[in-house]
Amino acid sequence: MKFLGIIPARYASTRFPGKPLALLGGKTVIQRVYEQVAGVLDDAYVATDDERIETAVKAFGGKVVMTSVDHKSGTDRCYEACCKIGGDFDVVVNIQGDEPFITHSQLQAVRACFDDPTTQIATLVKPFTADEPFAALENVNSPKVVLNANRNALYFSRSIIRTSAMPGRKIG
Structure with a gap:
């Protein structure tokens, strides 16, 4: 299978304007994300609506495509x-432009999901654990997901999800 990584990045974020161009250890956030993706997937592009981001990506030798300013989501x-x-890509992977610490193993885990021919979509999830502070669960910047017994996503939210079938720590 052939995998295309697309990294949506916009300058006008409401929570942190200009985040893709913020410096992190001497490189921009978007460069760090791109370098992680380019080493694992067959091809990678940054998708942006901002010329500053386009210029920065070209400066470090990355591939970039300009997109409309009217999009409501990274998808x-x-x-x-x-x-x-x-191109003739079998799978398109949407990698968040503000994930400079995404690891090769996480990207390989997403790739591995498509070894099953019935897989049409996949996403990374990480369980909250009982030793994490409750504030981590309340953080709206950390999306939550409910999975069924087959590990299929049923529901996503930025708020705490309360379910009667949720094992582990009681909430509220």
């Missing part, structure tokens, strides 16, 4: 970028 931006890039 919408990835779709447009994928249409513009073209």
